[in-house]
Amino acid sequence: MKLSKLEGGVILAAAVFLAFTAGWFLRGNTSAQPLRVETERRLEAAVTALPAPTQTAQPGPVNINTADAAALMTLPGIGEKRAADIIADREANGPYRYPEDLTRVSGIGEETLAGLIDEITTGEETQ
Incomplete structure (x- = not known):
């Protein structure tokens, strides 16, 4: 019996496919390594201290004549x-009559005062 070229090609392709498949399965079964789980290592959690908040929500403006240092430090730039x-x-010069009097403190200029003006009071403004 004589095979045509087409039949020979199909048989050859089937033989190559079977050889490849057999090699694939045999390779996977004979060389597999067992799964290893390391139980001795521990992940240590790094604790990072966050800085204290510099600004907290105030119920109203900070009275610069009665506020303590902690309340004053809630203001931006202070x-x-x-x-x-x-x-x-x-304490040296008496209470502030107007919020603008805060510029008499060294280091507080017009620019700093502009950022504070809406958040401070002297307690003497008429409501």
């Missing part, structure tokens, strides 16, 4: 040193 300077100036 840190620990400037809060202490405001309190020292208030």
Whole structure:
């Protein structure tokens, strides 16, 4: 019996396919490594301290004549040193009559005052 070229090509392709498939399955079964799980390592959680908030929500404007250092430090641009300077100036020169009087404190100029003006009061404004 004589095979045509087409029949020979189909048989050859089938033989190649079967050889490839057999090799694929045999390769996977004979060389598999067992799964290893490491149980000795531990992930240590790094604790990072967050900085204290510099500005908290105030129920109203901060009275610069009665506020303590912590309340003054909630204002934008006012840190620990400037809060202490405001309190020292208030004690040395008396209470602030207008919010603009805050510029008599060293380090507080017109630009800083512009950022504070809506958030401070002297308590003497008429409602």
